[in-house]
Amino acid sequence: xxxxxxxxxxxxxxxxxxxxxxxxxxxxxxxxxxxxxxxxxxxxxxxxxxxxxxxxxxxxxxxxxxxxxxxxxxxxxxxxxxxxxxxxxxxxxxxxxxxxxxxxxxxxx
Numbered sequence: 001x002x003x004x005x006x007x008x009x010x011x012x013x014x015x016x017x018x019x020x021x022x023x024x025x026x027x028x029x030x031x032x033x034x035x036x037x038x039x040x041x042x043x044x045x046x047x048x049x050x051x052x053x054x055x056x057x058x059x060x061x062x063x064x065x066x067x068x069x070x071x072x073x074x075x076x077x078x079x080x081x082x083x084x085x086x087x088x089x090x091x092x093x094x095x096x097x098x099x100x101x102x103x104x105x106x107x108x109x
Contacts, residue, residue: 087108
């Protein structure tokens with residue numbers, strides 16, 4: 001017993017805490033959606049949101065289902081594909097291209 005706690009319980013807790021620490025360290029390295037930094041998507045570019053709040057749609061249409069939102073000045077990866085005035089950000093993620101400005105030097109086609 002360690003501090004009145006059975007050794008098995010201490011070992012299990014230590015393993016769980018270790019797994020949690022490894023998970024949290026790994027997730028800190030992954031870029032968040034809309035977070036600044038990071039490189040452009042392969043074959044794509046990086047853009048800055050100019051609208052106060054920019055709706056992201058599941059398809060390139062204003063009537064398509066809402067898939068998320070970005071705040072003004074968020075930098076996001078984008079693709080060089082533009083349809084119906086919407087730029088493809090990722091699979092099933094489109095945003096009005098008029099509110100997306102390429103980051104300096106980013107090739108956005």
